[in-house]
Amino acid sequence: MEIKINQDGNNIEAQIIGRxxxxxxxxxxxxxxxLFTQADKNLTLILDQLTYVSSSGLRVFLNLRKEVIAKGxxxxxxxxxxxxxxxxxxxxxxxxxxxx
Amino acid sequence: xxxxxxxKSFATRLSTIIVLLVAIIFAMIFTxxxxxxEKLVKQSAEEQSEKALAANIMRIRQMLxxxxxxxxxxxxxxxxxxxxxxxLHSVTQHLVRKNSTIVGSCAALVPENKVSHGKxxxxxxxxxxxxxxxxxxxxxxxxxxxxxxxxxxxxSGKTCWSEPYFDKDGINKxxxxxxxxxxxxxxNIFAVFTADISLEWLTDIVNEGLPFENSYAxxxxxxxxxxxxxxxxxIAKGNIFDAPENIDNPETQAFARNMIAGKSGQTExxxxxxxxxxxxxxxxxxxxxxxxxSPHGDIFSIHNKMSIFMFIGLILSLLIISGVxxxxxxxxxxxxxxxxxxxxRISQGxxxxxxxxxxxxxxxWELRESLDQMQYNxxxxxxxxxxxxANQAVSDRDEFIASKIQVQMLPPTFEKMVASLxxxxxxxxxxxxxATLIPQQMVGGDFYYYQIINxxxxxxxxxxxxxxxxxxxxxxxxxMLFRCLSRMEESPAKLLTELNKIASESNKQSxxxxxxxxxxxxxxxxxxxxxxxxxxxxxxxxxENVEKLEVDSNLALAIDKDFVYAEQEMQLHRNNLLLLxxxxxxxxxxxxMQAFGESQLIKVVQNNKESNAKKITEEIIKAVDSHRAMNNxxxxxxxxxxxxxxxxxxxxxxxxxxxxxxKNMNESVSLxxxxxxKETSNEQSQLQVAPTEAVKEEATVEKVxxxxxxxxxxxxxxxxxxxTDHITLQNQATQIRILERFVQSIAxxxxxxxxxxxxxxxxxEEAVINIISYAYPAGGNHQFSIDVEHRAxxxxxxxxxxxxxxxxxxxxxxxxDITLSAADRPIGGLGIHIIRExxxxxxxxxxxxxxxxxxSFKLLE
Numbered sequence: 001m002e003i004k005i006n007q008d009g010n011n012i013e014a015q016i017i018g019r020x021x022x023x024x025x026x027x028x029x030x031x032x033x034x035l036f037t038q039a040d041k042n043l044t045l046i047l048d049q050l051t052y053v054s055s056s057g058l059r060v061f062l063n064l065r066k067e068v069i070a071k072g073x074x075x076x077x078x079x080x081x082x083x084x085x086x087x088x089x090x091x092x093x094x095x096x097x098x099x100x
Numbered sequence: 101x102x103x104x105x106x107x108k109s110f111a112t113r114l115s116t117i118i119v120l121l122v123a124i125i126f127a128m129i130f131t132x133x134x135x136x137x138e139k140l141v142k143q144s145a146e147e148q149s150e151k152a153l154a155a156n157i158m159r160i161r162q163m164l165x166x167x168x169x170x171x172x173x174x175x176x177x178x179x180x181x182x183x184x185x186x187x188l189h190s191v192t193q194h195l196v197r198k199n200s201t202i203v204g205s206c207a208a209l210v211p212e213n214k215v216s217h218g219k220x221x222x223x224x225x226x227x228x229x230x231x232x233x234x235x236x237x238x239x240x241x242x243x244x245x246x247x248x249x250x251x252x253x254x255x256s257g258k259t260c261w262s263e264p265y266f267d268k269d270g271i272n273k274x275x276x277x278x279x280x281x282x283x284x285x286x287x288n289i290f291a292v293f294t295a296d297i298s299l300e301w302l303t304d305i306v307n308e309g310l311p312f313e314n315s316y317a318x319x320x321x322x323x324x325x326x327x328x329x330x331x332x333x334x335i336a337k338g339n340i341f342d343a344p345e346n347i348d349n350p351e352t353q354a355f356a357r358n359m360i361a362g363k364s365g366q367t368e369x370x371x372x373x374x375x376x377x378x379x380x381x382x383x384x385x386x387x388x389x390x391x392x393x394s395p396h397g398d399i400f401s402i403h404n405k406m407s408i409f410m411f412i413g414l415i416l417s418l419l420i421i422s423g424v425x426x427x428x429x430x431x432x433x434x435x436x437x438x439x440x441x442x443x444x445r446i447s448q449g450x451x452x453x454x455x456x457x458x459x460x461x462x463x464x465w466e467l468r469e470s471l472d473q474m475q476y477n478x479x480x481x482x483x484x485x486x487x488x489x490a491n492q493a494v495s496d497r498d499e500f501i502a503s504k505i506q507v508q509m510l511p512p513t514f515e516k517m518v519a520s521l522x523x524x525x526x527x528x529x530x531x532x533x534x535a536t537l538i539p540q541q542m543v544g545g546d547f548y549y550y551q552i553i554n555x556x557x558x559x560x561x562x563x564x565x566x567x568x569x570x571x572x573x574x575x576x577x578x579x580m581l582f583r584c585l586s587r588m589e590e591s592p593a594k595l596l597t598e599l600n601k602i603a604s605e606s607n608k609q610s611x612x613x614x615x616x617x618x619x620x621x622x623x624x625x626x627x628x629x630x631x632x633x634x635x636x637x638x639x640x641x642x643x644e645n646v647e648k649l650e651v652d653s654n655l656a657l658a659i660d661k662d663f664v665y666a667e668q669e670m671q672l673h674r675n676n677l678l679l680l681x682x683x684x685x686x687x688x689x690x691x692x693m694q695a696f697g698e699s700q701l702i703k704v705v706q707n708n709k710e711s712n713a714k715k716i717t718e719e720i721i722k723a724v725d726s727h728r729a730m731n732n733x734x735x736x737x738x739x740x741x742x743x744x745x746x747x748x749x750x751x752x753x754x755x756x757x758x759x760x761x762x763k764n765m766n767e768s769v770s771l772x773x774x775x776x777x778k779e780t781s782n783e784q785s786q787l788q789v790a791p792t793e794a795v796k797e798e799a800t801v802e803k804v805x806x807x808x809x810x811x812x813x814x815x816x817x818x819x820x821x822x823x824t825d826h827i828t829l830q831n832q833a834t835q836i837r838i839l840e841r842f843v844q845s846i847a848x849x850x851x852x853x854x855x856x857x858x859x860x861x862x863x864x865e866e867a868v869i870n871i872i873s874y875a876y877p878a879g880g881n882h883q884f885s886i887d888v889e890h891r892a893x894x895x896x897x898x899x900x901x902x903x904x905x906x907x908x909x910x911x912x913x914x915x916x917d918i919t920l921s922a923a924d925r926p927i928g929g930l931g932i933h934i935i936r937e938x939x940x941x942x943x944x945x946x947x948x949x950x951x952x953x954x955x956s957f958k959l960l961e
Contacts, residue, residue, distance in 0.1 A: 021861075022869050023836045052858050054865045055931035083858045090937045091930065 003031040011042045017049040020057030028060075035064060040071040048079035053087060065097065076100055104440070110433055115425035119418055126414045134407055138400070142377075145399040146366060148311040149379040153392050156309050156317065157383050163201055163297070163305070164278075164386065168259060170199045171280045171295045178207050178282055178293055185209060185221055189234045192225035195295060196232055203227045204270050204277075204296030206237055208244050210254070213290035220245065226271045226296070235270070242269045253279035253292045261386065264299055264327045264336035274299040274335040276327065299335050303328035306390070312398035322387040324360050345371050355380065359389040369393075435464055439471055446471075451479035499569065503542040506572055509579045510537060511549050521552060523751050530622055530748035531557055534713035536721060538684075538737040545571025545613075546682045546736035547579050551586065555622050555751045558586040561740050562615035562634065562657075563682040571736075574611055578603065578657075582617070592617040592630035593667035596654075600632065604661035613657040614881065616680060620672065622748040627678075630667035632657050633881035635686065638702060640677040640709045646702045649678075655880040672744040679705055679716065680742075684735035688724045693841065696727045698828070713741040821889035821898075823849075831872045831882040831905075836865055839886070846888060850897065852959060859938035860899075860957055866931035867901050867910070867953050875905020875951070895960070896940065901953040908951060909944045910935070 001018035014035055018024065035043055043064070061077075068075040078100045080088065088094045177191040188207045195205040208222035220238030227233075237244045244250050249262040259280040267275045275296040281289040306317045306328055319327035324340040334343070340359075346352040355367045355378055364381035377399055380391035435456045442453045455472055458465035511517060514533035518524045535548055545564030550557060560582045564571040581599045589595040596617055603613065614634035620627050633656030639649045655663050681701070688696040700723065708719045717739045724737070827842045829835040840861060847857040864886070876882050884903035890896070910932050935942060940958040944951070 019840070021836050021840070021865055023833050026833060052861060054862050054869075055934055056865075056869070058930060083855050086855065087858075087862070087934075091934065 001028055003028060005034055007038075011044070012038060013044045013046060015046040015049065019051055020053040020060070022054060022056040025054075025056035025060055032060060032064070036067050038073075039064065039067040039075075040073045042074040042076075043068060044076045044078055046078050047084060048081065050081065050084055053084055058087070058091060058093065061093070061097070074098075109430070110436070111426045111429035114429050115422050118425050119422040122421055123418050126418065130410060130414060133410070137403055137406065141400055141403040145311070145377060145394065146379065149315075149366075149377060149392050149394055152309055152311040152315075153379050153381050153390060156306050156392070157381055157390050159305065159309065160302070160319070160383050160388075160390065161385065163302070164261070164383075167199070167201060167278050167295050167297055168280075170195065170202060171259070171278055171293055174198075175280065175282060175293055178291060182284075182290075185223075188221075188223040189225060191293075192223055193232055193234065196225045196227055199295070201297055201301070202295045203273070203275065203298045203301070204267070204294075206244075206292075206294045206296075208237065208250055208292045208294065210288075210290050210292070211245065213284070213288060224270065228271055237269065249277040249279045249294055250292050253281040253294075254289060257281055257289065263321055264325060266336055267296065270296065271298070274332075276302075299328055300332055303330070303332070303335065310392060310394075312394045314398045315392055315394040318391045318393065319383070319388050320356070320359055320391070322360055324356060327388055355391070359391060362389065432464065435468065439467060442471060442475075446475050446478065449482075451475050451482070499542040502569065502572060503539070506539070506543050506576065509547070509576055510535075511551065514550070517551070523748070526748045526750055527552070527622065530745055531620070532713040532743040532745055533557075533559075533741070534717045535740045536717050536738065538733070539567070539572075540684070540733050540736050541568045543569055543572035543575075544736035545575050546684065546738040547575045548680070548738055548740045549579050549582050549586075550740075551583065552622070553587055554590065555748070556590055557620040557622055557742075558590075558618075559620075559740065559742065560586075560615055560617045561680040561682065561738060562613060562632075563684075563736070563738070565612035567736060570611070574603075574607070574613060577606070578613060578615065582615075586617075590619055591667060592619050592628055593665045596630045596632050596657075596665040597663070600655075600657050600663055600665065601661055603658045607658035611658065612881075615657055616651075618678070618742075620742070620744065623751055625672040625744060625747050626669065627672045627744075628667055628669045630654065630665045632665060635681065635683060637681075638677075638679040638705055640675075640679075640705065642673055642676070644709065646706045646709065648698070648702075653881055653883065659880060674744070674746055676744045677705070677709055677713075677716070678742040678744075679720075680740040681720075682736060682738040684733065684737040685720070685724060685739060687735060688728050688737070689731060689734060690727055690729055691731050694727075695838070695841075696724050700727065713743045716741045716743075819891050819893060822892050823888075823890035825888040826885060827888075828883050828885045829868065831876055831884065831903075833869065833872055835872070836868065839864060839868060842886075846897070850890065850959060852897075856957065856959070860897075863935045863938050863955050863957075864899060864901070866935050867955065870908070870910055870931065871901070871903045871905060871951075874908060875903050877906060895958055896956050897959055898954060898956040901955070902950050904950050907946050909946070910953070911942070911944055 001016065001020055001024035004015040004017070006013045006015075012035065045061075065075055076098045080099060085094075085099075088097070088099070174191060174195045177194060178188065181187045181191055192205040192207055196202050204224065204226035206222050206224040209219075211220050222237035222244050224235040224237045225232050226235065248265070252260050252262060259278065262277040262279065264274055264276050267273060275298055278295045278297070280293045282291045282293055284290045302319075303317070306319070307330070310317060316330040318329055318340070320340050321327055325336065326334045326338045326340065327336070329335050329338060331338075340346060340356040341353065346356065349369060349371065351367060351369045352371075355365070355369065358365060359380050359382075362382040364379075366377070366379045369376050369378055375396040377394045377396060378391055380389055382389045435458060438456045442455055445453045453475060455468050455475075458468050514531070515528065518527045521527060533550060535550075537544075537546055537548060539546065544567055546562070547564070548559070548561040550559035552558070562575075562578055564574040564578070578599070581602055582595070585595045585598055589598065596615065599615075607613075613632075615632040616629065616634040616637065617632075618627060618629040629651065631651040631653050633653050636649045636651040636653070638646055640646050650668075652666050652668060654665050679701075686696060686698055686701060690696075701720065704720050704723045705716060708716045711719070720739055825842075825846060827839070829839060843857065843861050843864060846852075847860070852860070868884075868886075871884055875884070882903070882905065884901065884905070887900040887902070889898045889900070891898070935955065938957070939955045941954070941956040943954045945954075946952070
C-alpha cells in the first residue's frame with residue numbers, strides 16, 4: 001500500500017493507494033507518522049484508490065481521528081469507493097468521520 | 101597548436117569579418133571621396149584655366165598695345181626724316197632695337213606721295229639672329245604696295261593689324277604686322293609705318309602662362325586661321341575648321357565657331373581618345389580669340405595620383421588591420437587551444453593538469469576557472485568511485501569466496517559419500533538420496549545435510565530466514581552443529597533440543613530458523629524425526645498417494661532456549677519416498693504473484709513417484725522453473741529426496757571407536773531428560789533414548805501416523821459440497837497476502853462480486869488475525885487451516901477455519917456500540933462486529949482440542 005502526501009501550508013492531502021489490510025497497517029506506520037505529528041492541521045484523506053480496508057486499517061483511521069481531535073485539527077475523508085463506503089456504514093464509522 | 105584539426109581558425113574568421121567590414125566601409129568612403137575630389141579638381145582646373153586665359157589675353161593685349169604705342173611713339177622720327185628718305189633706316193632700326201617684341205619694322209613710302217618722289221621706297225629693318233639687318237623692300241620682287249599690310253592701312257586709313265602670314269621676304273617667320281598710316285600736312289598718307297611681331301615668339305610667350313604642363317594655347321583670327329599654335333607649321337597656315345583632327349569632331353567645330361563668333365566659354369573635346377578641357381575667350385579690341393586646351397590627364401593627374409595613393413594606403417591599412425586583428429585575437433584565444441588539450445588530458449584520467457593563467461577576468465578566464473573546478477571535482481568524484489567500487493569488488497569477491505565455502509559445507513552426493521564406507525554396495529541398494537540447493541544470492545540461508553552414523557542415515561533440512569550473507573552465517577553454524585551433534589546423538593529430538601540451546605545463545609536477533617531432522621535406521625527401516633517449525637515433508641507410502649506427513653511443528657530454533665523438542669516415529673517400507681523442501685519451492689511465484697503451491701508439488705511427486713530420487717528432484721525443478729517463467733527467484737530453493745529402497749540387513753555393526761565415542765557423548769546428552777509432554781496434538785510423542793547399538797528393536801515402535809487430513813467440522817446443512825478447497829497458513833501476519841490471493845482465486849472461480857469478495861476478505865482477515873495474534877500466546881511457528889466448501893443448491897460459500905491454539909470464542913465479545921463517537925469507542929471488538937455483519941451464518945466450536953470457526957456467505961446471482 002502506498003501513501004502519497006502533499007502539503008500546502010496548513011492543508012495536507014494524503015492519497016492512500018491499495019489494500020489496507022493488517023500487513024499494510026503494520027508496514028505503513030512510518031508513512032502515516034507525518035499525519036499524526038501534524039494532526040493540528042487540515043488533513044484530507046483521498047480514498048478513491050483504496051480498494052480494501054479491514055479492521056486494522058479502520059483502527060488506523062480511528063487513531064488518526066483521535067489525534068486530530070486532541071490537537072484541534074481537521075480530518076476529512078474523500079472519494080470513498082462503494083465497497084469502502086459500505087464498510088464504513090456497516091461499522092457506523094460513517095457517522096463519526098467527515099466524508100466528502 | 102591545435103588538439104584536433106582546426107580547419108578554420110577563430111582568429112582568421114573573426115579577422116576576416118572585421119577586415120571585410122572595414123574594407124566595405126573604406127570602399128564607400130573612398131568612392132565618395134573620389135567623386136568629391138574629382139569635382140573639386142575639375143572646378144579648380146577650370147578656374148585655373150580661366151585665370152590663365154584671362155591673364156594671357158591681358159598679356160597679349162598688352163603686347164599688342166605696347167607694339168602700337170611703340171610705333172606711335174616712334175612715328176615722329178619718320179616725320180623728322182621725311183626730307184632724307186635714305187635715313188629712314190635709322191628710324192626702323194631704332195624701332196626694332198628699342199623694342200624686343202618688334203622683330204621687323206618698315207617705313208614704306210606711298211609712291212604716289214611727293215615725299216617719295218614717285219619711287220617705291222620701303223626701308224626695312226629686321227632682326228635675324230642677334231643682328232639687325234636693313235633691307236629695302238621696294239623692289240620688283242617685293243611689291244609692297246600690294247601687300248595686305250600696306251593695303252589695309254591705306255584703305256582703312258587707321259592703324260591696323262594684319263592677318264598672320266609668313267614673311268618670306270623678311271625674316272622667314274610667321275609674323276603679324278601692325279601698320280600705321282602716316283599723314284602729311286595735307287592729310288594725305290605718305291607712308292605706312294609698320295612693326296612686325298613674331299608669332300612664334302608670341303606662341304612661346306603665351307605658352308609660358310599655361311595652367312598645366314601639357315596645356316597648349318591657340319589663337320584664331322576672325323576666320324579661324326591659327327595665329328598661334330603649338331605646332332609651328334600651322335601658324336598662319338592652318339585653320340581650326342580644317343585641321344585634320346577637328347574636321348570630324350563636332351564638339352571642336354562647335355567651339356571653333358563660338359570662338360570666331362567672339363564668344364567666351366568652356367567645353368570638353370575628345371581627340372584621339374583623350375579628353376581635353378577647353379576654355380576660350382576673345383581678345384578684345386582684336387579679331388582674335390584665345391583658347392587654352394588642357395588635357396584631362398594633366399587636370400586629373402594629381403587627383404589620380406592621390407587616388408592611387410589613397411587606394412594603396414587603404415589596402416595597406418586593411419592588411420595591417422587584418423594582421424593586427426589576427427595577431428591579437430590569436431593571442432587572446434591561444435588559451436582555448438590549451439584548454440582543449442587540457443580537457444582532453446583530463447578526460448583521459450589525469451586530474452592534475454596545469455591550466456594557463458589568464459590575467460584579465462573575462463569569459464576566457466571564466467572558462468579556465470570552470471575547467472579547473474571540473475578537474476578538481478572529477479578527481480574527488482573518481483576517487484570516491486574508486487573507493488566504492490574497490491569496496492564493492494572486495495565485497496563481491498568475499499561473497500564469491502563465501503559461496504564457494506558454503507558449497508563445501510553441503511554433503512557430497514550420496515553415492516560419493518557411501519563409496520568410502522564399508523558395505524557401500526548394500527547401502528546403495530538400500531537408500532536412494534538426491535538433493536539440490538540453489539541460493540537466491542551468492543550465499544543463502546537454506547541448508548541440508550546427511551551422513552551415515554552407526555548405520556543410521558541422519559539427515560536434516562533447514563531454512564534460515566532471510567537471504568545473503570547474514571543468513572549464510574547462521575546456516576553454516578547450524579550445519580556444523582548438526583554434523584557434530586548427529587555423530588553423538590541419534591535421537592532427532594534430543595539433537596534439536598541441544599542444537600536449539602546452542603543456537604539460542606548466539607542468536608540475540610532471533611533470526612528465525614526452521615529445521616527438520618530425521619534418522620533412518622538402515623537395517624530396520626525405522627524412521628524417527630523431529631521438526632522445528634519446518635514445512636512437513638511429503639510422504640509416499642504403501643498406499644502410493646502423496647501425503648503431507650503429520651508432524652509436530654514444535655517451535656522454530658532459537659526462540660526458546662530451553663524448549664524440549666518432541667519426535668515422532670514411523671516404519672518405512674519398500675520404495676517409500678520422503679520429499680523435503682524449503683518454502684522457496686512452495687512459494688515460488690510467477691509473474692502474477694501466484695505461488696507454485698503445495699498442491700502442484702504434490703502433483704509432480706505423484707507423477708514421478710516411481711522414479712529415482714534424482715529424477716524426482718529434476719522434475720520438481722523443471723516444474724517450478726516453468727511456473728516461475730520469467731520471474732526471478734525470490735528465495736533460496738532446496739530439495740531433499742530420500743527413497744527407502746529396502747532394509748540393509750547385512751550391514752556390519754559400527755566400529756568400536758565410534759561406539760565408545762557415542763557412549764561418552766550419550767552420557768552428557770542424556771542428562772537432558774524430557775520435560776512435560778506437549779498435549780497440543782493428536783500424535784504421540786515418543787521420546788526414545790538413543791540406542792547405543794544399532795539394529796535393535798527393543799522398544800516397541802508404534803506407527804504413529806496420522807496422515808489423514810484433519811476432519812472437517814460438519815456443516816449444519818447435510819448437503820455435500822460440490823466444490824472444496826483448502827489452504828494451510830502459518831501464524832504470521834504476512835500470510836494475509838496469501839489468504840487474499842486464495843480468496844481471489846475462489847472469487848474468480850465463482851465470479852463473486854468485488855463487494856462480496858471484499859467482505860469475505862475482511863471476515864477471514866479478522867478471523868485469521870485473531871488466530872495469529874492470540875491463539876498461540878507461547879509464540880512459535882504454528883499452522884492452521886482453512887477449508888472451503890461451496891453448495892450451489894444453497895448458494896452458500898463456507899469457510900471453516902481450524903486452529904490448534906488456545907481455546908477462544910471470538911463471538912463472546914460484546915458488539916461494539918457503534919453509536920458512540922470515535923473518542924469514546926473502545927478499539928477492540930470491531931473485527932468481530934465486521935464478521936457478524938458480513939457473514940450469512942457464523943458459528944464457533946471447540947472440537948478435538950481445536951478451535952473451529954465456520955463462516956458462511958450467501959452468493960447472490
